[in-house]
Every structure is written in structure tokens, then in C-alpha cells.
Amino acid sequence: MLKQILIADDSESIREVLAFSLTNAGFQVLVAIDGADALRFFDGRTIDLLLTDFHMPNMNGLELIGRVRELEHYKYIPILVLTTENQKSIIQNAKDAGATGWLLKPFNTEKLIQTLRKVIR
Amino acid sequence: MILFQERFKEEVKEYFERLETGLLLLEQDTENFQAIDEIFRIMHSMKGSGGMFGFDLLSDVTHDLESLYDIFRTKKMPINSEVISFTLNAIDGLHHLLIQEPTEEHHLMAQKMKAETQLLIGKLIPSVEKMNEKDGPDNRTTDLKVTTDNQTTYFISFKPDENIFENGTNPLYLIDELNALGECNIQTFFDLLPELSKINPTKCYTSWEMFVATAEELDTLHDVFIFVSEKARIEIEKVATGNMIHNESILAGFLNSRLNKETWTATEQPTVEENIEDEISTNEEIQESPVEINQPEKGLKINSLPTTTVDSIRVDSQKIDQYMNLVSELITAQSRLELVSSEIHHSDLEIVTETLDKIGRQLRENAFEMSLIPLQSIAVRFKRLIHDLSKTLEKKVELVTEGLETELDKNIIEKLVEPLLHIIRNSLDHGIESTEERIAKSKNAVGTITIKASTVGSYVQIEISDDGAGLNPKKIRDKAISKGLISEQDILTENEIINLVFEPGFSTSELVTDVSGRGVGLDVVRRKVQEMRGTIKITSEPDRFTMFILKLPLSLSIIDGLLTRVGGYYYVIPSSGIKKIYDVNQQLLKNDFRQVVELEGNQIPYLNMHQEFEQESDLPENQIVVTVSFENQVFGLIVDEVIREYQAVIKPLGKLLNAQDIFSGASILGNGQLALVLDTNKIIQEYS
Numbered sequence: 001m002l003k004q005i006l007i008a009d010d011s012e013s014i015r016e017v018l019a020f021s022l023t024n025a026g027f028q029v030l031v032a033i034d035g036a037d038a039l040r041f042f043d044g045r046t047i048d049l050l051l052t053d054f055h056m057p058n059m060n061g062l063e064l065i066g067r068v069r070e071l072e073h074y075k076y077i078p079i080l081v082l083t084t085e086n087q088k089s090i091i092q093n094a095k096d097a098g099a100t101g102w103l104l105k106p107f108n109t110e111k112l113i114q115t116l117r118k119v120i121r
Numbered sequence: 122m123i124l125f126q127e128r129f130k131e132e133v134k135e136y137f138e139r140l141e142t143g144l145l146l147l148e149q150d151t152e153n154f155q156a157i158d159e160i161f162r163i164m165h166s167m168k169g170s171g172g173m174f175g176f177d178l179l180s181d182v183t184h185d186l187e188s189l190y191d192i193f194r195t196k197k198m199p200i201n202s203e204v205i206s207f208t209l210n211a212i213d214g215l216h217h218l219l220i221q222e223p224t225e226e227h228h229l230m231a232q233k234m235k236a237e238t239q240l241l242i243g244k245l246i247p248s249v250e251k252m253n254e255k256d257g258p259d260n261r262t263t264d265l266k267v268t269t270d271n272q273t274t275y276f277i278s279f280k281p282d283e284n285i286f287e288n289g290t291n292p293l294y295l296i297d298e299l300n301a302l303g304e305c306n307i308q309t310f311f312d313l314l315p316e317l318s319k320i321n322p323t324k325c326y327t328s329w330e331m332f333v334a335t336a337e338e339l340d341t342l343h344d345v346f347i348f349v350s351e352k353a354r355i356e357i358e359k360v361a362t363g364n365m366i367h368n369e370s371i372l373a374g375f376l377n378s379r380l381n382k383e384t385w386t387a388t389e390q391p392t393v394e395e396n397i398e399d400e401i402s403t404n405e406e407i408q409e410s411p412v413e414i415n416q417p418e419k420g421l422k423i424n425s426l427p428t429t430t431v432d433s434i435r436v437d438s439q440k441i442d443q444y445m446n447l448v449s450e451l452i453t454a455q456s457r458l459e460l461v462s463s464e465i466h467h468s469d470l471e472i473v474t475e476t477l478d479k480i481g482r483q484l485r486e487n488a489f490e491m492s493l494i495p496l497q498s499i500a501v502r503f504k505r506l507i508h509d510l511s512k513t514l515e516k517k518v519e520l521v522t523e524g525l526e527t528e529l530d531k532n533i534i535e536k537l538v539e540p541l542l543h544i545i546r547n548s549l550d551h552g553i554e555s556t557e558e559r560i561a562k563s564k565n566a567v568g569t570i571t572i573k574a575s576t577v578g579s580y581v582q583i584e585i586s587d588d589g590a591g592l593n594p595k596k597i598r599d600k601a602i603s604k605g606l607i608s609e610q611d612i613l614t615e616n617e618i619i620n621l622v623f624e625p626g627f628s629t630s631e632l633v634t635d636v637s638g639r640g641v642g643l644d645v646v647r648r649k650v651q652e653m654r655g656t657i658k659i660t661s662e663p664d665r666f667t668m669f670i671l672k673l674p675l676s677l678s679i680i681d682g683l684l685t686r687v688g689g690y691y692y693v694i695p696s697s698g699i700k701k702i703y704d705v706n707q708q709l710l711k712n713d714f715r716q717v718v719e720l721e722g723n724q725i726p727y728l729n730m731h732q733e734f735e736q737e738s739d740l741p742e743n744q745i746v747v748t749v750s751f752e753n754q755v756f757g758l759i760v761d762e763v764i765r766e767y768q769a770v771i772k773p774l775g776k777l778l779n780a781q782d783i784f785s786g787a788s789i790l791g792n793g794q795l796a797l798v799l800d801t802n803k804i805i806q807e808y809s
Contacts, residue, residue, distance in 0.1 A: 001596045013129040013174065027146070055162045069287075076323070078289035082168040100289035101348030106173035116459075118294055118348060 002028040003120055004046055008038035008064060009053040009082060016103075018051065018082075021109040025116075039067055042074050043071025049120045051103065054083040054090065062097050069098035078119035126221070129174045133219055136163045137212050139499045140522035143203050144212075144596060145504050151199040160208070161190040167215075168235060176233040178218040185238035186211060192245050199736060209509070227562050257707050272334045273366040274301060275342060276375055280328040281353040284315075287323070290349055296329060298345050302368045303335030309464055332372055336362035359387040437533060445678060448488040449590055449770035453789050455481045459793050486766075487713070493528035496574050496583070499538050500525050503572060506542055510549045517567040518553055527574040529581050530676040533653055535671070537583075540646040540657075544669050547643070552589030552667050564666060579653075580697075581675060586668035592661035593619045601627065619659055623647040651802060653677060654695070654785065656751075677771070683747065683762040684767035684796060688735035693769045693788055694758060698749040698801040702763060706743045710759070727757030728808045749801040756805045771798055783807060 005027045007018045030047070032038035036058040041047060043079045050068060054061040061081055068074050078100040083090060091102050103115045140163055143156040150156075164187035171180030186208070192202050214234050216229060255412070274387040277299065281292050298303055307329060314326040333342065339357065345356045364704075365371045378385045456476055504520055511518045553568035560566055565588075573584040594615045601621045613621075621627060625644040640772055650657045655673035655688040659764045673679070674697070682693040683702075710718060710729065717724045725748060731740050746757040769788035778784070 010162070011132065011170050013125050013132050013170055014166075015172065016128060053163050055618065057162065059158070067229055071521050076286050078291070084165070084172075095351070098288050106167035117289065117291060118298060118345070121294065121297075 002026065003048040004028045004030060005049045005101040005116075005120075006032060006038060006041050006047050006110065008032040008035060008056065008061070010034050010056045011053070014053070014082070017061075021112055025043050025109075025113050030102060035061065035064035042068060042071055044073065047077060048073065049116070050077060050079045051082055051116075052079065054081055056093065062093055065094065065097040065099050068085070070119055074111075080119065126174045129170055129176075130219060130305055132170070133167060133179070133215075136167060137216065139163060141209065141501050141505050142214055145501075145508055146198050148202070148205055148508065148535040151201065154194070154197065156508075157193045161187060161194050164190055175221050176219060178220075178223050179215060180226055182211070182215060182218060182231050182234045182269060185235050185242070185781060189238055189242050189245075192242065200247075203243065205470060207237070209505070211238070223384070224726060247455075272336050272364040273362055274332060274334045274360040274371075274381070275339070276330070276332055276356075276358045276360050277342065278328075278330050279346070279353060279355040281325045281349065283324040283326045285324065285349060285352045291329070292325065292329075292350065293350070293355075295345055295349065297332065298333075299342070300623050302337050302341065302345070303333050304332050304364060305329040305331050306366050306372070322542065328712055332360065334367055355585050356386065360385070361387055400463075406803055436491075441531070445488050445492060448485055449678065452481050452768070452770055454486055456790065457792065473777075489679065490528075490529075492530045492531055493675070494524050495528050496534065496536055497525040499534060499541070502538060502542065502573075503545055506545055507549065507570065510546065515555070516549065516553050517556055519558055519569050521569055521571045522573075524574040525572070527576055527581055527583075528675075529673065530678070532677050533673055533675075535655055536649065540649045540671075541572075541583070541585065543643070543646050547574075548585065548587035548589065548667065548669075550586035552591075554590050559588075559738070576675075577672070580672045583671040583673070584668055586666050586672075590664050590693065591663040591667050592619045592622070592659070593663060595622055616660070619661055621675065624658060625655065654680075654697075654800070654802070657803075680769050680771060680798070682767050682769045682791075682798065684764040684769075686746075686762040687730045687739050687746065689788060690734070691764075691794060692730065692760065693796045693798045694747055694749065694760075694769060694800065695769075695801060696766070698751060700748040700750050700755060703746045703748070704743060705759065707740060707748050710744070720746065720748065720757070723755070725755050725757045726809045727759055728804060729759040731759065731761055749805065751802045751805040754805055754809060756801075756809050758799070758804070760802070767796075769796065769798055 006054040006071075007022075007029060008013055009015050009018070010033055015033070016050070017022065017032050019031055022032070029043055030052055032041060033066050038052060039059065052061045052064055054100065056064075059067075061083075065081070066080050068079065070075070079098065081091070081094040081099045081102045083094075083102055083104045094102060100119050101115065107115070140160055143160045143163075146153050146156045147160075164183045168187055170182050171177070171183060173410060181239075189204070191621040192198065193204075196420045214230060217232055220227065223231075225367055257271070277595065279292070279295070281290075285292060288357070296307060300307070308331065310328045310330065311326065313328070315319070315417055320326075323431070335342070339359070342357050343355075344354065349355075351408050361368075361371055372428070375385055455474075458474055459478060461695075462470045476570055500522060503522075507518055507520050510516075517775050544585055548570050553570070554564075556566050558567065568587060568589060573586075598613070598618050598621075601624070602609055603616070604626055605626065606621060606624050623646070625642065627642060627644065647657050650673070653673055654677070655671060657672075658670045659667065660670065661667040680693075681696040683696060683699060685692050685694060705718060706735055710727075716728075717726050719725070725746075729740075729744070731738075731744065741761050745761050745763050746759050747763065748757050771786035772785060772787055773786050783800055783803050784797045786798045786801075788796045788798055790796050
């Protein structure tokens with residue numbers, strides 16, 4: 001079965017690039033427009049990876065990660081934070097909240113897949 | 122990526138509007154942190170995405186703007202008007218930077234914007250904190266000069282914390298990643314594994330040691346563990362230059378020195394020693410089979426996938442145009458079918474034709490509704506203009522809007538922006554008085570501009586009014602006379618007089634101001650509105666108000682009309698202008714040489730289209746007058762025959778026909794013939 005990846009980002013173009021690249025790389029993609037929207041998807045279905053933006057309206061990435069980590073079914077799924085902030089503090093916050101890793105913008109497809117391979121097959 | 126660049130541009134334009142909305146909110150409440158947050162987020166998004174899609178300058182400038190807003194955001198500092206104005210200006214600048222191949226000028230502009238932003242940041246924080254990010258997200262060993270051509274052998278020890286699964290890491294993937302970097306010799310340690318009954322499946326008890334021969338730099342190896350640097354003990358050491366993965370003596374030598382905590386000097390040349398086989402046996406317990414780590418979420422799947430509903434989707438406007446086009450082709454084909462069907466007289470065919478006709482109409486309606494967008498979508502530009510202008514003119518103005526949810530064809534909306542902005546500019550500049558003047562007139566010191574929209578039949582009416590000085594008919598009349606637009610003797614109603622402001626070459630303000638006196642007058646506004654088959658009127662009461670009333674068709678591409686024939690050709694007269702239809706015979710027309718026909722006691726000027734367009738063939742004995750009206754003027758169009766009502770899908774005429782303006786387009790009839798669509802307003806202006 002194809003691995004299912006949930007994307008949460010408030011930028012439509014980023015969502016599209018991600019969805020396009022990931023679909024091409026053989027993943028199944030779910031798309032959410034913000035944190036609150038993303039949380040809806042954690043309803044029991046299989047989500048193999050969450051790829052979330054940091055700054056989003058209606059629940060930011062940090063809160064989303066925290067909430068997902070509280071969910072029994074999704075406690076251990078890999079979560080990547082999509083961010084331009086390569087300041088340590090922000091990545092640290094994300095990690096403290098339970099993020100597995102991060103993906104820095106700008107990224108190309110190659111880098112995206114390479115990063116993904118660290119946490120999902 | 123190119124695929125997404127256009128989409129990104131669209132998105133940025135949306136961002137700009139949201140930014141402007143946010144800034145205008147901040148103007149009213151400088152402590153609206155929600156708005157500050159939103160602006161910060163948008164800047165952040167533009168920065169990130171801009172870089173991805175190749176808009177580097179945009180990304181660069183928004184980076185600093187983001188930092189600027191980060192200060193207000195994190196310090197919970199109210200914003201000030203200087204920053205608001207600055208940002209509004211910056212948005213204008215960003216418009217220009219939304220290009221992929223910037224010129225020198227763009228670079229300079231970006232630099233200037235950055236410098237200004239940093240200056241502002243500097244002002245806000247006395248000791249400017251370094252907002253600039255460092256390159257690396259993590260501690261990185263400084264450059265080790267390793268040539269990429271040659272491989273190097275490294276030793277890696279990877280001891281994950283037992284709770285490493287908690288953040289979603291699967292250590293095996295990291296091992297796999299290393300494996301992909303070069304040749305590996307991996308050994309797994311289970312020495313921490315407790316007895317079965319004590320195993321907690323959510324904990325990690327395994328650790329690894331491996332040799333990797335790779336052409337990659339040391340940094341790349343560290344990068345493999347970048348996500349787990351705090352959740353594992355990682356040691357990476359250089360063993361030797363070159364691929365030593367099969368040289369057991371070196372590997373064993375390294376392990377031995379490690380065991381004895383000796384410092385290992387990376388071997389530069391392979392040393393051939395055969396005497397350390399004993400030591401290798403010390404690692405006998407090492408097992409080579411890879412470990413299966415349970416992924417805890419497996420087995421917890423619930424197979425119900427609730428459906429999610431999507432309220433709206435975005436569609437490329439080009440696709441909508443294409444869709445509209447196809448629908449219009451379908452309607453044309455359908456008309457043809459109707460024609461064929463009426464010749465064949467087959468009852469089954471007729472039923473199908475009728476059904477198709479019904480569906481075609483519904484489809485048309487549907488396509489039409491799809492291309493409608495609310496006026497609201499351009500409202501932010503009005504707000505922005507009023508904000509900017511009221512500053513420049515030092516007038517206090519409030520904008521009141523009503524019914525902006527009214528929808529119009531997107532093509533009309535696009536064309537409407539300029540005329541509406543012009544009218545608002547006019548109202549602010551000429552209509553609304555200065556604050557002192559208003560107080561002297563005992564009016565509210567704050568002027569009001571009202572934009573009201575509503576749907577009236579197949580038209581949308583937009584009223585733009587200001588509660589300013591109003592128009593002075595006497596002044597306008599004098600001016601019109603002095604400009605030679607009318608003569609002293611002309612008797613005009615007040616209403617006619619004030620509508621003279623739409624005449625070319627008319628400008629009421631004695632001072633040509635920077636704001637509306639740009640050489641573009643209201644005549645251009647009227648022309649643009651008329652191009653959209655709309656009308657514009659003005660009403661006013663001195664010292665009370667001036668109101669512009671625009672009437673616009675809902676759509677440009679489909680109209681209801683009357684299909685008529687003149688000689689061997691067809692013409693469509695749009696229903697919107699039609700008043701009545703009369704039979705006339707030549708006697709009645711020939712009697713009058715002033716080109717007026719008497720109908721119901723009224724003398725009506727007319728154009729005999731047969732005479733005008735069909736001089737070869739003789740005038741038929743009986744003709745038909747279709748009366749049309751425009752701005753209270755009634756005019757007769759004389760055609761040979763009225764065929765039926767007709768829904769015309771208008772196609773533009775080619776470039777070669779641009780010189781004329783009495784035909785607004787053409788429509789293809791079901792029988793494949795062409796029908797020209799008359800622009801009755803233009804005909805009335807030109808022939809009466």
C-alpha cells in the first residue's frame with residue numbers, strides 16, 4: 001500500500017509543489033490548509049508522515065505537533081516541520097514539541113525526497 | 122517548478138491584498154496583534170515560497186519585512202503609522218519585484234527597500250539584534266578537506282536514546298541512508314536488550330557501529346543524523362583515506378585502538394598487517410542480521426475513511442474562459458441541430474433537440490455563474506486608494522460599502538477597476554471638502570464615500586456617492602460654453618448640464634491637482650463603461666452629495682437579442698436597448714426627408730439599415746422599425762425582417778474591424794452564417 005503523507009501548509013503554491021513532488025515520488029498525499037484543518041485528518045486513518053508548515057493561521061505547526069503527539073494512534077508517526085527558519089530556537093521548539101525533523105525552504109524535489117527518506121520509506 | 126510559478130504569482134497578489142487589508146485594520150487599531158500576526162505570516166510565506174519559485178529579490182526583501190513584523194509580534198508592541206505607511210509603500214515595491222529576471226534597477230530597488238527596512242528595525246531596537254540567520258542549523262565540524270573523487274573510510278557509532286521512537290524516528294532509515302552513501306560494514310548491538318517479558322516495544326534497545334567508505338564529505342555523514350543529534354550518541358571518526366572497508370586489518374586495528382581508548386591516526390596509506398586477527402575475535406558476539414523494529418502505529422489502523430467536503434476550489438481563469446468558449450460552441454451547435462431538426466420534422470429528433478436545448482441553457486447559465494466574482498474582490502483597492510489619498514489631500518474620509526457581494530463577470534470586474542478608482546479619486550479630490558470647510562458648513566468633519574452595489578435584472582447597478590460639495594450646474598454650464606461644448610442658446614435641464622462632465626475635454630477643477638487632474642477625464646470613464654455595454658450617470662445636489670450611477674451588464678460574452686435580417690445578412694439587436702417593434706411601409710418613410718418617422722405621435726429619428734448596409738438590393742416594400750433607446754433618446758433601426766429572439770454568444774471581431782464601433786461583435790448562427798451584433802448606444806450617438 002502506498003504510504004500516506006499529510007501536508008499542512010497555508011501557502012497554496014507550496015502545497016501544490018509538495019503534493020506534486022510527493023505524488024510523483026509514489027506517495028499518497030493528503031492536503032490541509034492549516035493546523036486545525038490538518039488535525040481533522042487524524043481520525044483513525046493511516047497517516048505515515050505529517051509534513052507541516054510552522055507559521056499557519058488557525059493553529060500553528062507547533063501546536064499541531066503537540067496535539068498529534070497526544071493522539072494514541074499517531075504518537076509515533078514521523079513529523080517533519082517545513083520551515084525557512086534555520087534558527088536553532090525554532091527548530092528546537094519544534095523538536096521539543098515532538099517533531100522528528102525539518103525541511104528547509106527553499107527545497108527542490110531531490111532534497112525533499114532525500115529528507116523524507118530519513119523518516120519514511 | 123515552472124509549473125507552479127504562475128500559481129505562486131497569483132498567490133502573491135492575493136497576499137498583497139491581504140496585507141493591505143491587514144494594514145488598514147492596523148491603521149484603526151495599532152494593537153491588532155492578529156493583523157500583525159497575519160502580516161508576519163504572509164511575509165514569511167512570501168520569503169519562503171519566493172525563494173523556491175525563483176523570485177529571489179522578493180524573498181530577500183520580505184525576509185527583512187518579516188523580521189520587522191517579528192519585532193511587533195514578539196514584543197507585543199503596538200505598531201505605528203510610520204511602519205504602516207512604510208509597509209504599504211513596500212507592498213507597491215514588492216509588486217515590481219515579482220519577476221524572475223530582475224534588472225539592475227530591480228536589484229537597486231530591493232537593496233534600497235532592505236536598507237530602509239533595516240533602518241526601521243534599527244530604530245525599533247536600539248541594539249540591533251542580529252536577525253540574520255546563520256547558515257547551518259546545527260553544529261557542524263569545520264571543513265575537512267576531503268576530495269570527493271577519492272573515498273574515505275569512516276567509523277560511525279550510533280547509540281540512540283531508548284526513547285528515540287517518541288519523535289517518530291526510525292533509526293533503520295538512517296542506517297539505510299548511510300548505506301546509500303557508500304559501502305558499509307554494519308554491526309548491530311543488542312547488549313541492552315532486556316529479557317522478553319521486560320521489553321517495552323516503544324523503546325529502542327539497539328545500537329550500531331559501522332564502517333562507511335564514501336566519497337561524501339564528513340558533513341554529509343553528520344547530516345544523516347541531523348534530526349537525531351540530541352536523541353542519540355553519535356561519533357564519527359575518520360579511519361583511513363581510501364576505501365578500506367575490505368581491509369580487515371585496518372578495521373580491526375581501528376576497533377582495537379578504540380577499545381583501548383587510544384588515539385587513532387587516520388591511515389593515509391593502506392598498511393598491510395596480518396597479525397591482528399586475534400583481536401577481531403573479540404567482537405564475536407556481534408550479530409549481523411538487521412533488526413526489525415516494530416512500528417507501533419501498525420495494527421492500530423481503523424479502516425473508516427470519513428469523507429471530507431471541499432467548499433470551493435480554485436480554477437485557472439483561463440480554464441474558465443475555455444469552458445465558456447466550449448459552452449458557447451455547444452450552444453452554436455445546438456442551434457444548428459434545432460435548425461436541422463425543424464427541417465426534418467421527426468418527432469423523436471425534436472424531443473432530443475428540445476431536451477438538449479434545455480440542458481444547453483442550463484449549462485450556459487451555470488458556466489456564466491461560474492465566471493462571476495464578487496465586487497468585494499476589488500474592494501481592498503478602493504480602501505487603499507482612500508487611505509492613501511486622504512493622507513495626501515489631508516481630508517478625513519470614511520468609506521461605507523454596501524452590497525459588495527454582488528457578482529459580476531470577472532472580465533467586467535477587471536475592466537471596472539480603473540473607472541471606479543477614477544471616480545473615487547474624483548469624489549475625494551473634488552467632492553469631499555476640506556475639514557475646515559466642512560466644519561464651516563456644519564457638516565460632519567469626516568466625509569463619507571459610499572459604494573453601493575445591487576443586481577437589477579440582468580444589470581448590476583453600482584452607485585458611488587460622496588457627501589461633499591456637490592456639483593454646481595451654473596458653473597458647469599459656463600464652463601461647457603467656454604469650452605465650446607454647448608452654446609449660450611442651448612436649453613438644458615440641470616440633469617443634462619451636470620452630465621456634461623462626461624464630455625471629452627471637460628474638467629471642473631480650476632486647479633489641476635496631482636490627484637485627479639491627470640489629463641484623464643470622466644469622458645474616459647464613460648467610454649470605458651460604454652465599452653462594457655454599460656451606462657454611467659451622475660446626479661448631485663449642491664452641498665449635499667454627488668452620486669455616480671453605473672449600470673453594467675452581468676456578462677460580456679452572452680446577450681439576449683433580437684435576430685433580424687437586412688438583405689441577405691443577419692444582425693442582432695441587444696434586447697436591453699429595445700423598446701418596441703413596428704411595421705412600416707415605404708410610403709410612411711418616403712414622406713419624410715428629415716429621416717424621422719412618426720410612431721404613436723412621436724417623431725423618431727431612424728437609420729434604415731438596408732440603405733446603409735445593403736445598397737445593391739432594392740428596398741422591400743414593407744419594413745420593420747425596432748425602436749431602441751439610450752440615455753432618454755429613442756431611435757429607430759429599420760430592418761427587413763425580425764426573425765426571432767436570439768441568445769447571442771458574442772465573439773470579438775478581428776483587429777481589422779477595430780476602426781468601426783457600431784458593431785460590438787459577431788455571433789455564429791445555427792446555420793453557420795454570421796450575425797453582426799449592433800452596439801445600439803454607439804449607433805444612437807453616431808446617427809441621431
